[in-house]
Amino acid sequence: MTTSSSPEPPEGGxxxxxxxxxxxxxxxxxxxxxxxxxxxxxxxxxxxxxVLIVGGWLALIFLV
Known part of the structure; x- marks a missing residue:
């Protein structure tokens, strides 16, 4: 039986x-x-x- 002083991290770690x-x-x-x-x-x-620029233009065209 061998023991190591520093345990290895699990694969996930x-x-x-x-x-x-x-x-x-x-x-x-x-x-x-x-x-x-x-x-x-x-x-x-x-x-x-x-989108903001095109939306602004559409708002100007349809709402004014």
């Missing part, structure tokens, strides 16, 4: 750690891109702006 590390790396890469001036506006923000 190891996978969770890998997910956290990948997430941190993605965030770190995004921050570096933003610092270099490669910032882009998210697609959902552009879509929302388009």
């Amino acid at each position: 190891k996978q969770r750690l890998n997910w956290v590390e990948r997430r941190r790396e993605k965030i770190r890469a995004e921050i570096e891109r933003n610092r270099r001036g490669e910032y882009t506006v998210p697609t959902w923000v552009l879509a929302l702006a388009l």
